[in-house]
Amino acid sequence: MPKTLEAITQDVLELPRAQRLALARIIFDLDDESADPDAEAAWDAEIRVRLKKYDEGQLETVPYETFRAEMERRFGR
Template sequence: MRSAALEKLRSEALNLSEAERAELAHELVASLDGTIDSDAEEAWDAEIVRRLAEIDSGTAVLVDREEFRRRMRARISGS
């Protein structure tokens, strides 16, 4: 059963812009994760920077959405 406070909060949250809802959702999910692993955060930050550098330099092999979906479907089906 939902409390009145939760229902009011839900109603107000749904009236936010998409960007505001995304930010709120991110913060709420992050609050469920417990303590932040700073080593993992640093590693992901470095990985993001590395991948962006590959894209900027033209060395990354990029695929469009349809190709990605085709590959994932093939993996899932075991083909």
């Protein structure tokens, strides 16, 4: 017998935040009729390239605190 929406909601609320956000993305993508499979594949490939460069130390990075301060300066809070 399928779970009720209430039971599923309770299960979701018990997940760690990162898993809840991942689930939200999955659900959102299910109804995204405008999703372009070629664009998705291109983004997946780009993400892999960037992660490989990061892992190999080929990217210039900044600490999160620096990034956050810059975003607050640009966009306010």
